[in-house]
Amino acid sequence: MGTAVNPDLLLNLRKFGVKDASICFNCGNCTAVCSLSSEDTPFPRKVIRYLQIGAKDKILRSPEPWLCYYCGDCSETCPRQANPGEVMMGLRRYLTSLYDWTGISRLFYTSKVFEVFAILFVAALVGLGFYFYHGPMLTDRVALNVFAPNRVIEVLDLIMLGVLSFFLLSNAYRMFLAVMGDPAQYPPLSQSAKQQFQNRLIRGIPVPIYISEFKQFVLHFFTQKQFGACGTSEQRKQWLIHLLIMTGYTTVFLLVVVGIRWFQRDEIYPIWNPIRLLGYYSTFAILYGTTYAIIGRLKKSKTVYEHSHSSDWAFLILLWLTTFTGILIHFTRILGMPLATYYIYVIHLMIAVPMLVIEVPFAKWTHQLYRPLIQYLMRVRERALKAEY
Numbered sequence: 552m553g554t555a556v557n558p559d560l561l562l563n564l565r566k567f568g569v570k571d572a573s574i575c576f577n578c579g580n581c582t583a584v585c586s587l588s589s590e591d592t593p594f595p596r597k598v599i600r601y602l603q604i605g606a607k608d609k610i611l612r613s614p615e616p617w618l619c620y621y622c623g624d625c626s627e628t629c630p631r632q633a634n635p636g637e638v639m640m641g642l643r644r645y646l647t648s649l650y651d652w653t654g655i656s657r658l659f660y661t662s663k664v665f666e667v668f669a670i671l672f673v674a675a676l677v678g679l680g681f682y683f684y685h686g687p688m689l690t691d692r693v694a695l696n697v698f699a700p701n702r703v704i705e706v707l708d709l710i711m712l713g714v715l716s717f718f719l720l721s722n723a724y725r726m727f728l729a730v731m732g733d734p735a736q737y738p739p740l741s742q743s744a745k746q747q748f749q750n751r752l753i754r755g756i757p758v759p760i761y762i763s764e765f766k767q768f769v770l771h772f773f774t775q776k777q778f779g780a781c782g783t784s785e786q787r788k789q790w791l792i793h794l795l796i797m798t799g800y801t802t803v804f805l806l807v808v809v810g811i812r813w814f815q816r817d818e819i820y821p822i823w824n825p826i827r828l829l830g831y832y833s834t835f836a837i838l839y840g841t842t843y844a845i846i847g848r849l850k851k852s853k854t855v856y857e858h859s860h861s862s863d864w865a866f867l868i869l870l871w872l873t874t875f876t877g878i879l880i881h882f883t884r885i886l887g888m889p890l891a892t893y894y895i896y897v898i899h900l901m902i903a904v905p906m907l908v909i910e911v912p913f914a915k916w917t918h919q920l921y922r923p924l925i926q927y928l929m930r931v932r933e934r935a936l937k938a939e940y
């Protein structure tokens with residue numbers, strides 16, 4: 552199959568944060584030092600070469616950018632300072648925009664004006680919603696569930712979950728189609744296998760292979776264990792920071808979106824209550840992880856923090872502010888300050904909702920799904936390629 556060449560590809564990718572790929576002279580040092588690169592899926596040199604020749608189709612089909620966990624080893628040892636680790640990061644942004652059929656992701660990543668506008672627009676919608684439709688503001692006590700009944704918030708949450716899942720999963724499906732390649736590449740099925748798997752093939756691969764390997768998705772989603780495979784203790788610390796942010800974010804997402812009727816109560820739970828403890832865990836995990844990353848990026852304390860795209864800042868700042876305002880609400884409730892609680896609650900949602908609506912299906916959060924999904928699909932593909940039916 553021929554490859555369409557896009558001569559402007561390198562230029563177009565500058566806005567995604569890919570700046571230095573043109574100076575790479577393809578020595579392969581980066582691939583040699585990368586502890587996650589393998590014989591079957593070598594990187595990062597190969598995809599950098601695709602970039603240089605403008606092979607957009609090949610990049611779209613490449614799983615490699617998602618196999619990189621950005622430890623920075625390759626950037627530190629590149630003889631040309633081509634910064635291959637950051638190129639892989641930029642490629643992940645670019646691929647996210649290619650999978651996204653709405654075009655929002657591309658706009659978000661390539662236009663700071665749109666990025667700010669999208670966040671402010673969603674925040675304004677939330678603020679206006681509360682301005683016109685909030686419940687009574689009782690001042691004799693903190694009555695958050697009178698001001699914003701959790702049953703109403705629950706319905707809105709579930710609608711939001713449905714919409715976000717639709718966008719995210721439809722984009723993930725496009726990723727699946729891109730990376731699994733042509734069904735004809737897999738070994739042909741024997742006559743008996745054809746009968747056995749009749750109507751149970753997806754992209755030429757028997758469904759039982761997808762099912763038996765699904766544990767890989769769960770494993771990689773919850774542990775991001777490939778990150779830990781990057782060598783040094785400093786890199787393992789980076790893994791821990793990632794894990795804290797991811798587990799904290801996932802915990803609070805479940806508490807707020809699925810468990811709001813238990814999470815948002817007017818009575819203060821005893822300190823040992825599991826819901827309260829989970830809330831404390833996610834608060835600590837996100838606050839520690841995001842503060843560490845923000846300080847690291849400000850100080851450019853390590854290779855992976857040297858280059859920051861505006862979307863990196865947007866994600867970290869929104870997440871940090873969401874957590875901080877969540878802490879303020881906790882204290883105003885405990886201290887019995889009704890008006891402060893209601894106002895901060897609205898501000899809290901004006902930050903949290905844009906973060907969820909934009910980050911989950913279109914921006915940085917997508918990594919949380921795409922990375923384990925690729926690990927899983929690569930396992931499926933590997934088994935399918937070696938299968939003898």
Ligand code: SF4
Pocket residue numbers: 574575576577578579580581582596599628629630631632633634635
């Ligand atoms: S990015 Fe650097 S290390 Fe990698 S192939 Fe290019 S020049 Fe060599």
Ligand code: SF4
Pocket residue numbers: 584585586587588594595618619620621622623624625626635636639781
């Ligand atoms: S940043 Fe680390 S994981 Fe990513 S390609 Fe470079 S060496 Fe490999």
